[in-house]
Amino acid sequence: MIDVGAAVIEDERGYILIARRKQGKPEEGLWEFPGGKLEEGETVQSCIKRELLEEMNLDVEPGELLGTNIHAYGERVIRLHACMAAYKGGEVQLTDHDRYTWVARNELRMFDFAPADIKFVDMLAAE
Template identity: 55%
Template sequence: MIEVAAAIIENEQGQILIARRKKGKSQEGMWEFPGGKIEQGESVHACLRRELLEEMEIEILPHAFFGMNDHYYGSNHIRLIAHKATYISGVIHLVDHDDFRWVCREELKEFSFAPADIMFVEMLELES
């Protein structure tokens, strides 16, 4: 099983950051909540801060557990652990993605999300 952290990042307007996986990556063309693999001995919050700095060059402040989803991509078992986070600073520069958007919860259903992220999309829509 691979543990992966995902950030539900909100800006001051209450919009949520989503990103599209670039060509050549697994789940290419699918939208996701940004994050990455949790390294051995690393906390979810530390992972999210590190990954968002590496992948988007932004600083975030993870603050609350949002949910966990076990998903199988073929024989690969992924445990996706989502935490809510606040955008702190930085200008987004994409590394593992080819597009990003700040969207309202009501707009999330307009995007094709990676299967492991869909549960969190549904949870966010219920919050609105």
């Protein structure tokens, strides 16, 4: 099982950052909450901070754990840990994604999300 951290980054307007996986990546063309794989001995929060800086050039402050979701993509099983995170700075630069956008919670369901993220889309859209 692969542990993955995902950031639910909310800006001062209450909009949430989502990103679309680029071609050649697993789940290409699907939207997700940005993040990445935990390294050995790493906490979910430290993973999110590192991954967002590496993959999107963003400084974030991860906070409370929103929840965990286990999802099988064929033989590959991931355990997705989603955390709320505050945007601290940085200009978005994409490496693993080809698009990003900031959306209101009530707009989240308009996007085609990776299956592991849908639990969190539903939670956020219901608030």
